[in-house]
Amino acid sequence: MRHGARPKNRLIRYAAVTALAAAPLVTLASVGQADQLAPPLGPCVGDCPNPFPPVHNGPAAGTDDTINIFVGGNYRVEGRSAEAEGKVVTVKDLTVDKNGGGLFNMGVVGVGSQVAPPPGTDHVTVGGAVDVVTGNRVQLGGGNPARWGNLAYGTTESGTLEFSGPGAARRDPAAIDPFRGLTTVVEDHSACMAEQTATGELTVNGNLYTFTGDGHSTRQVFNVNRNIGSATAAADLVFAGIPAGATVIVNMVGPDPVLIRTNTGSGIPGDQLTDMQPLLMWNFPVSTDATITGGAQFQGSVMAGNPAGTVTLSNPGTNGRVYLAGNLVQGGTAGTELHAYPFNGDLPTCGQSPTPSPSPSPSESESPSPSPSESESKSPHPSPSRSEKPSESVEPTHGERPVPEHSRKPEGPLADTGSGPAGPIAGAAAVLLGLGTAVTMLARRSRGRRH
Numbered sequence: 001m002r003h004g005a006r007p008k009n010r011l012i013r014y015a016a017v018t019a020l021a022a023a024p025l026v027t028l029a030s031v032g033q034a035d036q037l038a039p040p041l042g043p044c045v046g047d048c049p050n051p052f053p054p055v056h057n058g059p060a061a062g063t064d065d066t067i068n069i070f071v072g073g074n075y076r077v078e079g080r081s082a083e084a085e086g087k088v089v090t091v092k093d094l095t096v097d098k099n100g101g102g103l104f105n106m107g108v109v110g111v112g113s114q115v116a117p118p119p120g121t122d123h124v125t126v127g128g129a130v131d132v133v134t135g136n137r138v139q140l141g142g143g144n145p146a147r148w149g150n151l152a153y154g155t156t157e158s159g160t161l162e163f164s165g166p167g168a169a170r171r172d173p174a175a176i177d178p179f180r181g182l183t184t185v186v187e188d189h190s191a192c193m194a195e196q197t198a199t200g201e202l203t204v205n206g207n208l209y210t211f212t213g214d215g216h217s218t219r220q221v222f223n224v225n226r227n228i229g230s231a232t233a234a235a236d237l238v239f240a241g242i243p244a245g246a247t248v249i250v251n252m253v254g255p256d257p258v259l260i261r262t263n264t265g266s267g268i269p270g271d272q273l274t275d276m277q278p279l280l281m282w283n284f285p286v287s288t289d290a291t292i293t294g295g296a297q298f299q300g301s302v303m304a305g306n307p308a309g310t311v312t313l314s315n316p317g318t319n320g321r322v323y324l325a326g327n328l329v330q331g332g333t334a335g336t337e338l339h340a341y342p343f344n345g346d347l348p349t350c351g352q353s354p355t356p357s358p359s360p361s362p363s364e365s366e367s368p369s370p371s372p373s374e375s376e377s378k379s380p381h382p383s384p385s386r387s388e389k390p391s392e393s394v395e396p397t398h399g400e401r402p403v404p405e406h407s408r409k410p411e412g413p414l415a416d417t418g419s420g421p422a423g424p425i426a427g428a429a430a431v432l433l434g435l436g437t438a439v440t441m442l443a444r445r446s447r448g449r450r451h
Contacts, residue, residue, distance in 0.1 A: 036346055037189070040067045041182065041323060044115070044342040052113050052341055054274070055267045055297065055317065059144050061114040065121065068340040072183035072307055072325040079314065079331030083109035086340030087117040089179045093128040096159070101135025108143045108164070112339040116147050123149030127176035130169070132159025141167045183307060186325045190305025192350035194251050194285035198223045200241060207233055211250070213241035219346060220246050225254045229261030234294045237264040239272060247345035248280045257289035265296035267319055273299035277319055279345040284311065292318070293332060301343040313338065
């Protein structure tokens with residue numbers, strides 16, 4: 001369970017206390033590590049297929065009660081958008097106003113992972129108003145076999161809503177209450193990711209964007225202070241130096257507006273980004289205007305931490321969670337679809353003191369800090385100019401941010417054998433050794449007093 005920089009979430013605090021009481025040795029040894037997102041965010045919860053199937057229009061593949069799309073602001077559907085799969089929560093309003101109108105599927109979709117929320121649950125929860133503009137239709141439920149769910153809204157509902165089976169819409173202002181605190185959770189996670197020191201760099205050669213990791217860290221971090229692709233050219237994405245099982249975080253810290261335009265990503269098993277998808281997170285920590293577009297089935301989850309920001313998804317498909325503190329615009333000239341795929345990666349934990357660790361060997365130490373001239377060119381803060389530099393063939397982007405010592409996280413190498421629990425077990429052994437030493441000293445003192 002991650003403890004954010006703003007530990008206001010009571011559930012998180014209570015879970016932390018419970019974990020400490022249940023397993024004090026392992027927990028103490030693991031302070032300063034990283035953990036998966038806590039429910040209702042992150043990994044699949046329910047009848048979860050393993051692995052998740054590729055995008056298809058076949059029969060149902062399971063159920064997932066984890067939120068797939070969380071919007072802390074307003075959710076607007078426009079362009080030629082087609083569908084939003086999985087559990088959808090928007091704290092404010094939902095507006096469906098497609099160009100030329102037409103059908104928009106939610107919860108259960110025609111083409112996706114075919115992993116829908118459990119039958120009979122709220123597939124869509126809206127804190128404010130639902131406005132399906134005249135000429136548009138929103139359908140919840142269906143598929144093969146037919147699945148059904150409900151829509152809960154807070155204030156008003158207008159337009160055409162269609163439901164499979166006994167599904168229905170209901171006015172329920174309290175339905176959003178369990179999810180309101182998630183806006184702060186998303187803000188905290190997004191800010192914490194952006195504080196991390198880069199473990200790799202991005203190099204650019206024409207339209208080829210290569211993310212090269214350090215080859216050993218369990219969490220690979222890239223701080224990118226420029227757009228990926230441009231208004232006229234789509235980037236080809238390649239990752240290298242990423243150990244199997246490593247979480248990959250791409251912090252988009254460049255100037256506003258921020259753009260990712262790529263055609264890389266098919267969703268077909270065996271493709272590099274398809275295989276990375278469950279552990280890949282694209283983070284927009286401060287952007288007021290961020291867009292992901294191009295011709296790809298975009299792989300990985302998307303997080304944005306600015307509650308005043310807007311993320312626009314206009315690519316044909318997004319395969320991963322979408323967690324935004326601000327607003328979402330779904331729309332493009334293609335039939336934009338958001339597909340339900342989990343994020344199983346481990347995110348950094350901020351706001352805690354790291355456990356002491358031995359000084360790394362030269363081969364394990366992080367890259368030295370950039371020189372003054374290099375750090376200037378890689379500042380994560382927005383620059384006043386958005387001009388691109390097509391003449392540059394290589395552009396490293398360490399983009400390291402100064403982080404207070406108390407919030408830095410130790411990064412260990414990924415074990416070649418895959419024995420992840422070794423760290424906590426070793427820590428527990430160290431604690432036991434310390435306790436044994438203390439007991440021995442007390443016994444010696446007791447014997448001394450008896451002489």
